[in-house]
Amino acid sequence: MEQSLPTIVSAPQPSLSARLISAETHGVTQEFTRLAAGLGLAALYGLALGARSGGISLVQHALAASAGLAAVAVLGMPALFVLLALVDAPVSPVALLSAAARSLASAGFVLAGLAPSAALLAVTIDSADAVAFVTRAGLVLAGGIGLFQLTSAVRAMLEHLPAERRLKCNALLFGFCLFTIMLAGRVWYSLPILKGAA
Amino acid sequence: MTSQVFAVFDELLRSPRAIAERSRAGGDLRPLFVASLSALVLGAGVFGATLATSRGGLQLLYSGVKLPLAMVVTMLLVVPAFHAIAAGLGRPLSFSGMIGLTLAAAGRGALVLIALSPLIWLSFDRGLAYHPGVLLAAACYALAGVAALDLVLRGVGFDARGLVIVSLFAGVLCAAGGQTAWMLRPFLGRPSAQSVPFFRARESSFWDAVQQSSRSSFGVYRVTRALSKVRAEAGGQQ
Numbered sequence: 405m406e407q408s409l410p411t412i413v414s415a416p417q418p419s420l421s422a423r424l425i426s427a428e429t430h431g432v433t434q435e436f437t438r439l440a441a442g443l444g445l446a447a448l449y450g451l452a453l454g455a456r457s458g459g460i461s462l463v464q465h466a467l468a469a470s471a472g473l474a475a476v477a478v479l480g481m482p483a484l485f486v487l488l489a490l491v492d493a494p495v496s497p498v499a500l501l502s503a504a505a506r507s508l509a510s511a512g513f514v515l516a517g518l519a520p521s522a523a524l525l526a527v528t529i530d531s532a533d534a535v536a537f538v539t540r541a542g543l544v545l546a547g548g549i550g551l552f553q554l555t556s557a558v559r560a561m562l563e564h565l566p567a568e569r570r571l572k573c574n575a576l577l578f579g580f581c582l583f584t585i586m587l588a589g590r591v592w593y594s595l596p597i598l599k600g601a602a
Numbered sequence: 603m604t605s606q607v608f609a610v611f612d613e614l615l616r617s618p619r620a621i622a623e624r625s626r627a628g629g630d631l632r633p634l635f636v637a638s639l640s641a642l643v644l645g646a647g648v649f650g651a652t653l654a655t656s657r658g659g660l661q662l663l664y665s666g667v668k669l670p671l672a673m674v675v676t677m678l679l680v681v682p683a684f685h686a687i688a689a690g691l692g693r694p695l696s697f698s699g700m701i702g703l704t705l706a707a708a709g710r711g712a713l714v715l716i717a718l719s720p721l722i723w724l725s726f727d728r729g730l731a732y733h734p735g736v737l738l739a740a741a742c743y744a745l746a747g748v749a750a751l752d753l754v755l756r757g758v759g760f761d762a763r764g765l766v767i768v769s770l771f772a773g774v775l776c777a778a779g780g781q782t783a784w785m786l787r788p789f790l791g792r793p794s795a796q797s798v799p800f801f802r803a804r805e806s807s808f809w810d811a812v813q814q815s816s817r818s819s820f821g822v823y824r825v826t827r828a829l830s831k832v833r834a835e836a837g838g839q840q
Binding site: 419425510511513515518520521530541545546 | 678679683684687691696774777778808809
């Protein structure tokens with residue numbers, strides 16, 4: 405008589421990118437962990453830029469690269485929640501935290517992905533202007549992808565609203581995007597490499 | 603394994619869709635890695651050496667080694683960026699799948715370069731000068747790049763979002779690849795050069811060269827330090 409032996413099948417572990425960018429909402433602790441992972445990954449881009457000068461510049465750039473995303477999380481997200489609540493949008497704090505963590509983790513992940521190329525360019529290009537342009541391009545790319553993730557997630561929450569309220573929410577979201585761009589830009593402009601540091 | 607590798611060579615040229623689907627599905631990608639890397643090294647090596655026929659001698663060996671090196675280093679630098687951009691824009695692929703897709707695309711491009719090598723050789727043999735030769739080489743790279751990007755586009759999806767992802771990736775690839783190749787030049791070797799260096803001394807950057815060429819194409823020439831010194835000396839003698 406054949407007996408089927410129990411087999412141990414391990415479920416495949418989701419990859420880092422899947423865990424960071426997953427649309428699933430987790431508990432508050434997991435969302436904060438995801439957010440922190442995004443900030444840590446953004447610091448890799450800063451380290452790559454800091455390699456141009458080395459030394460303390462590594463730390464300065466790593467901190468400033470993460471700070472741009474952290475500022476959006478700390479200053480921007482509570483404000484967005486309050487504004488959306490004022491127009492009675494069906495957005496819970498946990499859902500918005502999840503959307504923010506996902507978008508900032510995406511931006512951090514893209515910055516980390518750009519880090520090897522950024523290191524090569526920052527170290528080997530002589531012109532300070534050219535390096536500043538490359539740095540800005542990387543920040544705009546990552547910030548744009550993060551913002552795309554955030555607006556997609558929030559708009560999905562507003563899907564079932566009546567047209568008039570959805571229009572108000574979208575207008576607020578548009579204003580928030582402008583504010584976020586200015587805020588992240590303001591913080592990222594503290595990167596020494598953007599001020600022409602050799 | 604060897605027969606699988608040869609089958610992948612054929613597939614790289616004939617059915618980019620199948621290669622793209624295999625990269626997306628994951629699984630055992632070793633034959634794809636081996637075939638793509640072999641195609642990349644062989645194709646870029648042959649094309650590099652062919653470019654150097656304009657100069658001959660030691661440059662043949664140097665270019666045959668440096669062009670594959672430039673392409674492999676560029677791949678290593680840009681794959682993480684491609685992986686992150688695709689995931690960030692909602693087309694996540696496993697990291698091994700992304701490496702497979704990128705390597706396969708580079709391998710396909712390199713096979714196109716092999717096909718174009720006889721044209722380059724014949725052109726130099728018929729007396730094509732250095733600057734037109736550079737332009738012809740650039741046109742060959744562009745053609746190979748189109749073949750490679752076609753495969754990448756099939757991998758991320760042939761739609762508007764896929765186009766955006768591939769365009770952003772192409773931007774990163776141009777910046778990193780351009781600078782890597784700039785650092786490893788010369789590949790053709792100037793006919794007037796006395797010796798054949800493995801690397802040229804570090805000067806300026808790919809970016810500066812593009813800016814300078816763009817200005818020159820509009821008739822705006824920057825006065826270099828060397829030129830202003832020559833002018834000053836000429837003025838002093840008058």
